[in-house]
Structure formats: structure tokens, C-alpha cells
Amino acid sequence: MLGVPRDQRTESAECLIREGDVVIVYERHDRMKQATVCKGKEFQNRFGVFPYCDWIGKPFGSRVVGKKGIGFVYLLKPTPELWTLVLSHRTQILYVADISFVVGFLEIGPGKVVLESGTGSGSLTTSLARSIAPLGHVYSFDFHELRAEAAREDFKRNGLGSLVTVAVRDIQGQGFPEDLVGRADAVFLDLPQPWLVIPHLGRYLEGNVPLCSFSPCIEQVQRTCEALTSNHFTDIRTFEVLLRSYDVRTQTFGSLSMTGVKEEIAAENLSQVRKLSGQKRGRDGLKQTEPLVMQGHVLTTEEVTNGKECIPALSSSSDIGLSKNPENTGVERNSSERIVARPYPETRGHTGFLTFARQGSNLN
Amino acid sequence: MSENSSETRSKRHMGTIVIEGSSILLDINHGDRFTFARAHTSSMVKLGNVKCSLAPLIGCPFGSIFEVSKDPKGPHLVQVSQDKEIQSSNCNKTEVHGVEELDICSDRDNRDLIDDNTAQSLSELEISYMRRDGASGTKIVEALIANSASFQNKTTLSQEKYKRKKQKKHAPRIVVRCPSARSICEAYFTKEPSKIGYLRMDVLALLLSLANVGANADVLLLDELGGFLTAAVGERLGGFGTICSTYCASKVPSLGMLGLFNFTPCTSSSIFCAPLFELIQARSSISTAEGNHEVSAKGHSSTEADLHSTVLPESPLTALLPEQQTKIAGSLLDESEKILLVKGAQLETRMSKSLKASLIDSSIGFPVRVEMAAQEFSCSYQLNGEIEFPNQCTVDAKSQLQTFSLETDNLVGEGSIATVGQLDVDSQTHQLQGEIKNRTNCGFKGTDDMVHTATNAESKHDSQDKSLRAGRRASANQVAYWGRHGFSSLIVGAPEMDPLSVCKRMLPLLSPSAPFVIYHPYMQPLAECMHHLRKERMAVNLQLSEPWLREYQVLPSQTHPHMQMSSTAGFCLSGKSLNFSSTCFPYHEREL
Numbered sequence: 001m002l003g004v005p006r007d008q009r010t011e012s013a014e015c016l017i018r019e020g021d022v023v024i025v026y027e028r029h030d031r032m033k034q035a036t037v038c039k040g041k042e043f044q045n046r047f048g049v050f051p052y053c054d055w056i057g058k059p060f061g062s063r064v065v066g067k068k069g070i071g072f073v074y075l076l077k078p079t080p081e082l083w084t085l086v087l088s089h090r091t092q093i094l095y096v097a098d099i100s101f102v103v104g105f106l107e108i109g110p111g112k113v114v115l116e117s118g119t120g121s122g123s124l125t126t127s128l129a130r131s132i133a134p135l136g137h138v139y140s141f142d143f144h145e146l147r148a149e150a151a152r153e154d155f156k157r158n159g160l161g162s163l164v165t166v167a168v169r170d171i172q173g174q175g176f177p178e179d180l181v182g183r184a185d186a187v188f189l190d191l192p193q194p195w196l197v198i199p200h201l202g203r204y205l206e207g208n209v210p211l212c213s214f215s216p217c218i219e220q221v222q223r224t225c226e227a228l229t230s231n232h233f234t235d236i237r238t239f240e241v242l243l244r245s246y247d248v249r250t251q252t253f254g255s256l257s258m259t260g261v262k263e264e265i266a267a268e269n270l271s272q273v274r275k276l277s278g279q280k281r282g283r284d285g286l287k288q289t290e291p292l293v294m295q296g297h298v299l300t301t302e303e304v305t306n307g308k309e310c311i312p313a314l315s316s317s318s319d320i321g322l323s324k325n326p327e328n329t330g331v332e333r334n335s336s337e338r339i340v341a342r343p344y345p346e347t348r349g350h351t352g353f354l355t356f357a358r359q360g361s362n363l364n
Numbered sequence: 365m366s367e368n369s370s371e372t373r374s375k376r377h378m379g380t381i382v383i384e385g386s387s388i389l390l391d392i393n394h395g396d397r398f399t400f401a402r403a404h405t406s407s408m409v410k411l412g413n414v415k416c417s418l419a420p421l422i423g424c425p426f427g428s429i430f431e432v433s434k435d436p437k438g439p440h441l442v443q444v445s446q447d448k449e450i451q452s453s454n455c456n457k458t459e460v461h462g463v464e465e466l467d468i469c470s471d472r473d474n475r476d477l478i479d480d481n482t483a484q485s486l487s488e489l490e491i492s493y494m495r496r497d498g499a500s501g502t503k504i505v506e507a508l509i510a511n512s513a514s515f516q517n518k519t520t521l522s523q524e525k526y527k528r529k530k531q532k533k534h535a536p537r538i539v540v541r542c543p544s545a546r547s548i549c550e551a552y553f554t555k556e557p558s559k560i561g562y563l564r565m566d567v568l569a570l571l572l573s574l575a576n577v578g579a580n581a582d583v584l585l586l587d588e589l590g591g592f593l594t595a596a597v598g599e600r601l602g603g604f605g606t607i608c609s610t611y612c613a614s615k616v617p618s619l620g621m622l623g624l625f626n627f628t629p630c631t632s633s634s635i636f637c638a639p640l641f642e643l644i645q646a647r648s649s650i651s652t653a654e655g656n657h658e659v660s661a662k663g664h665s666s667t668e669a670d671l672h673s674t675v676l677p678e679s680p681l682t683a684l685l686p687e688q689q690t691k692i693a694g695s696l697l698d699e700s701e702k703i704l705l706v707k708g709a710q711l712e713t714r715m716s717k718s719l720k721a722s723l724i725d726s727s728i729g730f731p732v733r734v735e736m737a738a739q740e741f742s743c744s745y746q747l748n749g750e751i752e753f754p755n756q757c758t759v760d761a762k763s764q765l766q767t768f769s770l771e772t773d774n775l776v777g778e779g780s781i782a783t784v785g786q787l788d789v790d791s792q793t794h795q796l797q798g799e800i801k802n803r804t805n806c807g808f809k810g811t812d813d814m815v816h817t818a819t820n821a822e823s824k825h826d827s828q829d830k831s832l833r834a835g836r837r838a839s840a841n842q843v844a845y846w847g848r849h850g851f852s853s854l855i856v857g858a859p860e861m862d863p864l865s866v867c868k869r870m871l872p873l874l875s876p877s878a879p880f881v882i883y884h885p886y887m888q889p890l891a892e893c894m895h896h897l898r899k900e901r902m903a904v905n906l907q908l909s910e911p912w913l914r915e916y917q918v919l920p921s922q923t924h925p926h927m928q929m930s931s932t933a934g935f936c937l938s939g940k941s942l943n944f945s946s947t948c949f950p951y952h953e954r955e956l
């Protein structure tokens with residue numbers, strides 16, 4: 001069950017994988033899939049074939065090896081954050097940066113009642129459910145019947161069925177249902193035209209209840225804020241949240257010599273390195289390797305771990321700082337190896353704006 | 365369903381009204397200044413150059429707005445209506461941040477405006493007469509506008525600005541907010557970010573998500589942000605689950621920020637503290653029993669062997685601290701724990717002698733700051749039969765962190781009321797003494813709600829206090845439970861610690877597949893940590909990320925990002941722990 005760990009635990013055992021559990025299959029940092037454990041069936045990926053019956057009884061967090069010892073994967077326990085990364089995209093979804101900010105800013109905690117529209121792929125809903133558990137409830141609305149049904153199934157499969165109600169309804173056209181008046185502790189909108197709903201929200205938001213609206217475009221935000229202002233909302237604030245991810249690896253850097261090295265030698269070595277490393281990459285096509293960066297060479301973790309470092313041998317000991325193969329030179333090759341970090345080039349940028357507001361508490 | 369929701373309603377109601385003893389956050393002029401206070405009929409708050417009683421706040425809903433009325437009875441707070449407020453509040457952020465406003469959408473401009481104060485025909489003296497006669501701040505602002513020759517010629521925006529400026533000066537607006545993780549974080553971040561380790565509210569929210577903090581979690585924290593992270597987790601769990609704020613034996617944490625929250629008794633009672641070595645011991649005895657010790661000793665976890673072969677002084681359990689020894693002997697600790705305790709105490713004594721060294725290795729391998737006041741050490745080992753952990757009388761001498769401590773006389777001022785920014789809350793001594801009696805510890809905020817719900821509150825207070833106190837020492841049973849199951853999440857906010865050393869000690873305390881997240885002001889230590897965790901296959905799903913937040917002013921034709929954007933948010937390393945026993949042989953070995 002997503003995010004509600006303890007119920008599952010018995011006194012003696014760790015959290016063990018059971019028939020019917022949803023498991024996040026971790027292949028690599030950028031490659032995860034979801035699977036439902038089902039005896040007699042197998043999980044297949046490009047690394048191997050994994051019979052589910054091998055998984056049953058193992059603790060989450062285990063590493064399992066495929067048939068005939070080929071391939072391995074890690075089996076992780078689902079969390080809303082992992083779920084967001086593996087769910088099937090039926091719509092655009094919110095990601096962890098926006099999701100965490102929404103939950104934090106709306107101060108959603110156990111026992112709260114949250115109204116949401118649209119449900120979309122349920123990425124946000126899953127986190128809302130974690131936060132309101134075990135006593136609260138999320139009422140989520142989407143006017144798209146198939147999406148609502150698919151989301152409902154996902155919630156059920158993840159053990160959130162009792163915490164979330166998904167209903168089909170045109171919220172922009174009809175507003176939230178009458179029987180929810182006065183029951184919400186927070187309202188979240190991810191709709192194309194939130195300004196159509198805002199005028200009708202008053203009664204749902206009585207008692208300083210906060211509202212959040214997500215929109216990708218600034219023009220939508222503009223109209224939303226105008227609607228909020230003219231409907232006497234206060235504390236209107238708009239944010240953009242991003243998360244920049246960093247790639248961490250080791251790299252050796254050359255250092256420029258001031259003494260004792262003939263320039264010819266240096267030049268010679270350099271061309272040698274380029275040639276050899278070119279060959280190496282050809283040989284190791286599948287492996288994640290990096291091109292030479294000036295005189296340095298990038299080591300991936302795999303290379304370091306496997307101890308089969310593939311920096312070409314250099315017979316002369318120049319001190320322009322090229323990586324040296326320990327076997328040939330006896331020089332500590334790690335001497336100039338550094339752990340470095342830089343942002344991934346493909347980091348997701350802007351997803352949208354989050355606008356928050358409250359209906360002011362009135363004097364009575 | 366209906367039962368559920370009726371409970372929800374009543375709970376919400378409890379949190380929305382200021383009651384006697386509530387912790388409150390006063391937001392003055394929309395983020396200009398923030399002041400924490402405790403709402404007592406007898407406490408006073410200083411606003412500019414006047415002091416007002418907080419009594420009028422009691423019984424009002426959070427979110428209520430007040431201004432100072434200065435009539436003949438003396439200055440006091442009066443509630444003002446929301447409607448008056450609305451006009452100015454929505455476009456206030458520019459002023460808050462002192463940004464000079466562009467005016468791109470107007471046919472009027474300021475070319476003829478002369479700012480020499482001659483435009484105002486109302487004199488200072490006249491204003492003071494008005495005030496003496498009991499005119500409200502709003503009245504004065506209205507009079508100022510009426511008597512301003514230039515007002516009508518200003519652009520709408522400048523008019524708005526003029527009004528706000530005068531209002532701030534003559535009628536400061538005070539919004540009573542309920543101190544929550546978010547509002548406290550924002551208040552500190554705006555005014556004194558160093559006190560919460562530059563943790564921005566989006567980063568806090570991210571930590572709670574990445575660590576999968578939700579009902580029934582067992583959350584482990586290394587919180588060196590004054591207890592702020594611990595409190596935020598407490599708020600998010602709302603009493604469902606357990607929270608353990610751990611620390612090195614020689615560094616007693618200040619969890620003072622717990623006192624700023626209005627926790628329910630249920631929430632307070634779910635927050636514990638425990639020294640790290642105890643947790644490690646409880647955990648490693650389990651894994652030994654399961655026959656995993658070979659793996660864990662192999663570098664994943666710090667085991668007993670590890671613990672015993674440290675920098676501890678060679679001397680046996682003698683002379684140094686006989687008092688502690690007897691006390692420890694009477695406690696529930698087993699033999700090896702006692703040894704550790706006493707050794708730790710000896711170490712600390714040694715440390716306090718060698719105050720010159722700024723960092724040394726403690727018995728469990730953390731660098732330990734030695735600039736702490738000697739009394740702190742004595743506090744940390746007053747172990748009596750109940751293993752009462754006296755975190756609340758800790759004087760955090762090292763930092764200027766407000767400790768909000770409630771038991772130490774000389775801290776009483778800060779203890780009852782913490783001020784961020786320039787505003788001070790004055791409290792009279794006799795009230796404080798009364799308060800100290802009432803709230804012997806952090807748990808007092810838990811009792812607030814009890815006052816609210818229980819009729820015979822006063823007597824209940826004392827009997828329940830101990831079992832409810834947030835941040836109290838975890839019992840041996842509790843520690844054993846965590847040892848057996850492992851924690852389900854880990855959050856680390858320790859800006860002065862090396863993340864890798866933290867991971868090496870603490871990841872084995874987690875149940876496999878548990879999420880962890882480390883917040884750090886610097887990227888490099890996290891990058892190195894990530895590299896090693898990956899290399900040693902201690903964790904997967906590793907991600908090093910930098911949160912980024914930008915607020916926007918959205919107004920017709922004047923939408924733009926706020927100019928003052930924080931660039932110091934720090935970094936987060938997150939991941940999932942692995943099942944160390946099953947990354948097992950032969951595969952494990954082959955790969956290394």
C-alpha cells in the first residue's frame with residue numbers, strides 16, 4: 001500500500017513482498033516500471049526474465065537475479081513519488097516539485113478533506129491521499145469517464161481505494177457537488193479555465209480554507225488572479241517551482257605543467273589517448289561512457305566499481321596530468337580523480353504556475 | 365463517512381481559534397515583520413513604540429486582522445474587518461520586498477509630482493491630536509488622503525502605494541496566524557534564514573514528500589535545525605506514526621522549535637528523541653540474530669565492533685562520573701549500553717577540557733562540535749530511573765539559535781516568546797513565572813488542546829504531561845521496536861555534518877526500500893555521498909537535486925517575477941535504502 005507502511009507489518013518480519021502487491025521494478029536510475037506480483041507469471045525486461053514466484057517472501061528493497069542468473073533488478077516498495085515516475089500518462093501530470101509544494105502550502109495532513117479537479121492521471125491525487133490518511137478523504141472529479149475509471153483502478157490497486165472517491169463531473173460547468181459544501185479543508189484545481197469555477201467556490205471554502213490552482217500558461221494565471229480578486233479572496237500568491245537534477249560522476253582533470261616536460265611529448269601523448277579511447281568506445285558500445293573532455297577522462301561508476309578502468313596506457317610519465325594506468329606506471333591513477341556534479345542537460349523546466357488564495361475570514 | 369467528517373470538522377475547529385495559551389504568529393504589515401507569541405490574557409506585544417495586550421486575540425479565528433487603536437484608555441488591539449483589508453492586500457508584495465514599481469499601463473504619470481511634503485496639509489501635530497482623541501489608524505490615513513493635494517494626480521498605482529505607506533505607519537495591520545511548518549518556515553526564511561539552516565518552504569515540503577512522510581510512518585531524523593524538521597514531520601503525521609529525533613551521544617539536540625507549534629496531545633506524544641548509538645545497537649542486535657552480521661559488518665553498518673574500537677579513553681568505568689554510573693545501573697540498559705554511556709560521558713568530560721579542538725570524532729564517528737557549554741554535557745547525562753531526557757534545559761550556547769527553552773531561568777525571555785525580526789514581545793515577569801509553572805516542558809502546547817476539550821483540564825495537565833511531552837526520551841521498548849522493524853523514512857538536516865558519514869551510520873537503521881533524504885547547504889558533500897552510496901550499492905533511486913522557487917506578482921498588465929529571489933536554497937540528496945542482507949552472496953561478491 002502506498003505510503004501507509006505500518007498496517008502491513010507483522011511483529012516479526014520486515015515488509016515482505018506478497019501475491020498481488022504492486023512493486024516498483026528498478027532497473028536503472030532513469031528506468032523503472034511497475035509490476036503486480038502474480039504467481040505463475042513472469043516479469044520481462046531487456047535484462048532478463050524474472051518469475052514472480054521468486055519475489056514472494058523477499059523483503060522490499062531486495063535485489064533479484066533473473067532466470068539462469070542473467071540480469072538483475074531491485075524491487076522497491078511503491079511511494080507516491082515512485083508512482084509518479086511509473087504511472088501510465090493519460091494526461092499531463094504534476095511532478096514531485098509541484099506536488100510537494102501544493103501539499104505543503106495547503107497544509108494537508110491526516111484527517112483533512114480535499115476537493116480536487118481534474119483527476120487526470122492521479123499523480124497528485126496519490127500524494128494527497130498519503131497526506132490525508134488514515135482519516136481524511138480526497139474527492140476527485142474529472143469529466144472524462146475513462147480517465148476517472150482508470151484512476152479509480154489505480155487507487156484501488158495501490159490500496160488507496162478507501163481514501164479517494166473519483167466521480168465524473170464537469171466541474172467548470174457544474175461546480176463541486178452540493179453535499180460537499182462546508183466540508184473541504186483544501187481545494188485544488190488543475191483545469192483549463194479555473195476562473196469559471198472560482199466564483200462558485202465561496203461556500204466550499206468557508207473558514208479560511210486555502211485554494212490552489214495550477215496552470216501552465218501565464219494568461220491563465222492572469223485571469224485566475226483577476227477572478228480571485230473580484231471574488232474577495234485574500235493572500236493571493238503565485239509561484240513557480242522547479243527541481244534541477246544533477247548528474248554525479250568521477251572525472252580526472254589534467255593539470256598544466258610548469259616544469260620539465262617537453263611540449264612534444266605532451267602533444268604526442270594527447271593524440272595517443274584520443275586514438276585509444278576512440279577504440280575503447282567502439283568496443284564497449286553498450287556501456288555508458290563519456291567522451292574525452294580535453295585531457296581528462298570521465299569514469300562512470302560502473303567502470304570504477306568493476307575495476308576495469310579503461311584509461312589507455314601511457315608509457316612516459318609526463319606530468320600534464322593525464323590519467324595513468326596503475327599497472328603500467330605504478331602511479332596512483334586516482335590522484336587527480338574528482339567527484340563532480342553538473343545539471344542534467346534534459347532537466348524538465350517549467351511545468352506551470354501555482355496560485356494560492358484564501359477566502360478571508362469574516363467578522364461576525 | 366459521516367462520522368469521519370464530523371470528526372474532521374471538530375478537529376478543524378480546534379485548530380482555527382486562538383485560545384488561552386495558543387502559540388501564535390503575528391504577521392505585521394504583510395510580512396514586514398513577524399513575531400511569535402503565546403496568547404495569554406496577560407501578555408503584551410510591542411508594536412513600534414506602543415505595547416498592547418494580546419487579550420483581544422483570544423477567541424478569534426486564526427487569520428483575523430487587527431490594528432492598534434490609541435484611544436484614551438491606552439493603546440490596544442482592535443479587530444478590523446476583512447473587507448477593509450482586501451483592497452490593499454492583494455498587491456502588497458511589491459511593497460514587502462521594497463521593489464520599485466513600474467507603471468506601464470497608465471496615461472497619468474508622475475512627471476509633475478514634487479515629493480517635498482508640501483502636498484500634505486495635515487501637520488504632525490494635528491495628527492497627534494487626532495490620535496489623542498481616539499481616531500483609529502484608518503481614520504488618520506483617510507484624513508491624510510483627504511488633505512493631500514497631490515493624491516488625486518497620482519497614478520492609481522502610486523495612490524495605492526501612498527495609501528499603503530501611510531497605513532503601515534499609522535495603522536499597522538496585524539494578522540494572527542497559526543504557527544505551522546509553512547508559516548514558521550516562511551517567517552524565519554524571510555527574517556533570519558540562518559536559524560533554520562536556510563531551509564526554504566518549498567525545500568521543506570520537498571523533504572517531507574521525498575521521505576514519504578505519511579500516516580503510520582516511523583520517521584528517523586537527524587535534525588540540527590533546532591527541532592524544526594522534527595516539528596514539521598510531527599505536524600504532517602498528526603500523531604499517526606512515530607518520530608525519532610536522534611543525536612550523537614555527545615551532542616544534545618535543541619528541539620526548542622517544537623514549542624512554536626500548537627500540537628495536539630496525540631501529535632506531541634508521537635515525537636521522541638534517542639541517542640544514535642542506542643538505535644544502532646537495537647538494530648544491529650537484530651541483524652546479528654538474523655545472521656546478517658557478516659554483511660553489515662562488511663561496511664554497511666556500524667556495528668558493535670565499530671563502536672567499541674573508537675577514540676574512547678582507555679580508563680575503565682571508574683571515578684569520573686560515579687553518580688551517572690549508579691543511575692545507569694538502575695536503568696533498563698543492558699551491559700554494553702551502560703559501557704557506552706559511561707564511556708560517552710567520559711569522552712565528553714574530556715571534550716569539555718579540550719575546548720581548543722573544534723572537531724573531534726565521537727564514539728560513533730560523527731564530528732562533534734566542542735564549543736558547547738559545559739553544562740550541556742552535564743545535562744545530557746542526568747539519566748535517572750525513567751531515562752528522562754532533559755533536552756529542554758539544554759542551553760545551545762554554540763549558536764544564537766533561539767532555544768525557546770522553558771526551564772532555564774535566564775532564558776525565560778526568549779523562552780516564552782521568540783521574536784523573528786525587530787519586534788519584541790514584552791512579557792511581565794510575574795506572568796512568566798506563572799507560565800513556567802504551567803508548562804514545565806515542551807509538551808505544554810499539547811496541553812492547550814486539552815484545555816479546550818477536557819473540562820477538568822488543569823488537573824489532567826500534570827498527570828499527562830510527561831507521557832505527552834514532544835521530544836521526550838524514547839523508552840527501551842520503543843527503541844527495540846524501531847530496531848526490529850527499521851524506520852520507514854529518514855530525513856537529515858545537519859548542515860555541519862558530512863552526509864556520507866551520516867549515511868553509513870543511519871541507512872542501516874532503515875527498513876529496506878525505505879526512502880531517505882538529506883538536506884545540505886553545499887552540493888559537493890552530497891555529490892560525494894551519492895557517488896559512494898552508488899559505488900557501494902547501499903542505495904538506489906539516488907537523486908541529487910536543487911530546488912528552485914520563484915514568486916510572481918500577478919496584476920493586470922503588471923505581472924512579473926518578484927525581484928528578490930532567494931538563491932540559497934541548498935540541495936537534497938534522496939534515495940531508497942536496500943536490503944543489505946539480500947544484495948547477498950555470491951552475486952554481491954562477484955560484483956565487487
Ligand SMILES: C[S@@+](CC[C@H](N)C(=O)[O-])C[C@H]1O[C@@H](n2cnc3c(N)ncnc32)[C@H](O)[C@@H]1O
Nearest residue numbers: 094118120121122123124142143144170171172
Ligand atoms: C492536466 S490533467 C490533471 C492532471 C493531474 N493533476 C495529475 O497530476 O495527474 C487535467 C484533467 O482535467 C480534466 N478536466 C478538464 N476540464 C474539466 C472539467 N470541466 N471538469 C472536470 N474535469 C475536467 C481533464 O479531463 C484532465 O483529465
